[in-house]
Amino acid sequence: MKKIIVIIAVFTSLLFSSSCESELELNNPNDITVDQYWKTESDAQAGVNSIYAMFYKDGLWARWIYFRLDLTSDEGYSSSPWTELADWTRFNYINYNFWEGQVVTWRDTYKAIFRCNQVLANVPNITFQNEDDKKKILAQAKFFRALHYYYAAVLWENIPLVLTPSTPTDLPEQKNVTEIWAQIEKDLNESFVDLPTSWSGDQTGRPDKSAAKAFLAKVYMQQRKWAEAKGALEYIITGAGAKYNLVANYRDNFTDIRENNSESVFEIQFGDQRKGGTGEDQNAAVSSNRAQFFAPRSIGWSDGQARFWLVNAFKQEKNKDGNLDIRLRYTLYYPQLQADFGDKTYNKTWEWGAEEAWFRKGSRDYYRDNEDYYSQVNYRLIRYADVLLRYAEVLNETGNTAGAYQYVDMVRARVNLNTLAVAHPEIGNDKVKFLERLKMERALELAGESVRWEDLKRWGDLDTQASVDKIKLRDPDFNNFVVGKNHRLPIPQVEDDNNPNLTQHPEY
Template identity: 70%
Template sequence: MKKTAILTTVICSLLTAVSCSKDELDLQNPNALTTDQYWTTPDDAEKGVNSIYAMFYKDGLWARWLYFRLDLTSDEGFSKSPWVELADWTRFSYINYNFWEGNTVTWRDSYKAIFRANQVLAYVPEIEFSNAERKEQILGEARFFRALHYYYLGVLWENVPLVLEPSEPNDLPEQRTKEEVFAQVEKDLNEAFGALPPTWDASQTGRPTKGAVKAMLGKLYMQQHRWEEAKTALEYLVTGEGAIYSLVDNYEDNFTHLNENNAESVFEIQYGDQRKGGTGESADASVSTTRAQFFAPRGIGWSDGQARFWLVDAFKQEENTNGGIDERLRYTLFYPGLHEDFGDKVYGKDWEWDEDEAWFRKYQRDYYRENEDYFSEVNYRLIRYADILLRYAEVLNELGMTSDAYQYVDMVRERADMPPLAEAYPAIGNNREAFLNRLKTERVLELCGESMRWEDLKRWGDLDEQASVDEIAQRDPDFGNFDVGRDIRMPIPQVEVENNPNLEQNPGY
């Protein structure tokens, strides 16, 4: 199975030597290098930056639990897991703030990734390189990943410590506001842009590019309603120097291992199934994602995550240009009518489900196998061009350029054989609010199950007022538990609050 050099999971053993009270017993462990011993060569720098990529294979991030937060807690998904505490964390029933799988492990792994990025940024500048450009690229990669992880910390918890130097066990970092965290994300991304290339050669596929940086800046500015700056950032990918992306002909190609790192991919997490270990730091640690196992339908996987059935109905509200069902439904969801609608069997079998049940099909492997396991090799498209086009349309609409926004929505719709938006919904016209309301549905149809919806709901302000939350609850009953003003952010793990006097628990908890 082909995968790139990024899959090398490197563990930086940057442990300080342990000393006894007597000098003659001060022995140095040759297997535990100090920072002074390690960060000396360009190869050390390469291994150090690769260790940041290795965090994508950890439980708390994109290997497993982050999907529960971004997909299942939104109105797109839910959990009926028999593990009640796990299911509770997707329906705003937060009892144990230290719940590992729902909260603490994602906090831990986010800061582990940031710690690794901070080491690169602190120590690599002192290393002599014969290739100065590669040195700057390594620093740019570290800045990109520090920004990426702080972005999601800001989206999920908002008020978090901002650690910008290699941390020590006794550090008590101060809590910062979401605005301060996002300001650092912006700074890191802008610095990364100057250091990273527009593209990499094939041997380095999977590393962030200038396009990935501008995409993250666009996301950041949109969350802050800084529409002009978001427009400038996204223009780089749509009409500017970085307009090298395009939509692939086959929508399904965005969710299988058969056409990875294609023209639509702006940033893609590289996964492989060549190692069958756990998700720790051992030499045989997995470089896979377990999403498929946890989200697979009942009888195939754990079925801890399901899709809300209103999504199926949303796909069927409008016919395509051939008078049929939107083909994206076929590759987005499993549901009882899938065989009748498209002729597809689920993992090659007929299934009897309740008529209102659905599961996410994206990133499942039923297209070539009849079971799931913990070792899915399917790359995760964290940023793809279709999302960029819809974001750009949203930005233009917010800036009063609604008539200009249509073409970018139509590009996405055309790939799915859907008629132009103005033809299908002429009543929208240039009404900004009406266009945004339709765009909310367009984003669901294109991006459902791709970990976008939670930040979308926050950006649109749909979680800020009880009236809009009540509307969401009509399609997702879990939002009947949503406490406005509190649940828009997660509780900080209580152990962190208790051990650090500079942290306060988030409001309402």
């Protein structure tokens, strides 16, 4: 059952008429201006709910951001007949204004940030019966401003830092990514103070203290601030936020049957109750399009596929019973799926290449045989397995390789694999070997969950030609990768042209 997030009323961005009048000074009497709004608690609640609605926009988590985070990484690729779309997953950036490649994601990112800034600027002036309710609203706005800046920093790095409601004439200054990280840290630390440890059932889907700490750990780790990341993760694993467990059935993380379960730290709430587009009208969809675009040919568009090296990686190690890792069955579609697992979901009428694979997570094959634009399956942005593997990485980086093993073993035990020490005794207490194995453990557990691109950046695997050459062996798209250039996207050219305070990345 979907909770608060997908039943919110559509809330459009407030007009700028209080600060920017039209030349004819004609106002639509149906428009609500900033001066007229932001008076009541219900205004504040609708304002913060409008931030959640940004998850359903096609530039973000409804559709296109997955092309940047999953398909650009070595886990995925595109063989779309739409050549320009496919080129943007293989580092062939010709038109910096390609809408689906990045411009719509930039637009919707800053639109989401604008909504956060509106709440943060206006809600403090509203009188609440209970001040804690006001604090929670402001904390949610800070959390989401941090979240959207986080992904913008991962994708573009040096970008404008906008902390107040925008007006059409603004020309925001570009900031170094270190300043972006600092603001994200500030927002998350402040949101942590006023977010609750949990929400009541009818508010499921809102971020709590653990979600703030989890994103803090992510931003610390991207900066290689290992000690700070360790503290953030310990809040979730051993501290006051230690309320999570791995679910017994791995696939429960990727269907709509057991959402918001004990493994979920933060997930986007999707629903299929509205069949509109991704605009601002009352019938706007609250769905994910990912399954439609990533499904195998004949049941979806197949604009995004998984690299076949993942199938082979899963088969390198059998479980304690001598069987294949069950995660392979629920992570990927591939030609031998039925032979390997007796999985009758496999449809022989699908068009397969000899070594082709597709992402299965989030598919709805458990009750239907095709996809559409209205998937109701929630997207787990952070789950506990990710937290455990991150903690193992942090312990390894801070000199406690021996202590890191147990957290990898917790993830492996769920799928009946031997302990890491038994399966890979060659690692020993070697920090470098442990990290190399952990890279694989993260791929096997988290493939297709939009973390691989940030992982590659954090590990420095995109920083040298030698490391990129290793990636090429499993993903030929990286033959196009230019070290010192393609680790970040070009800034949309339209933004560079219209804002003298914004400079295109010099490598572009």
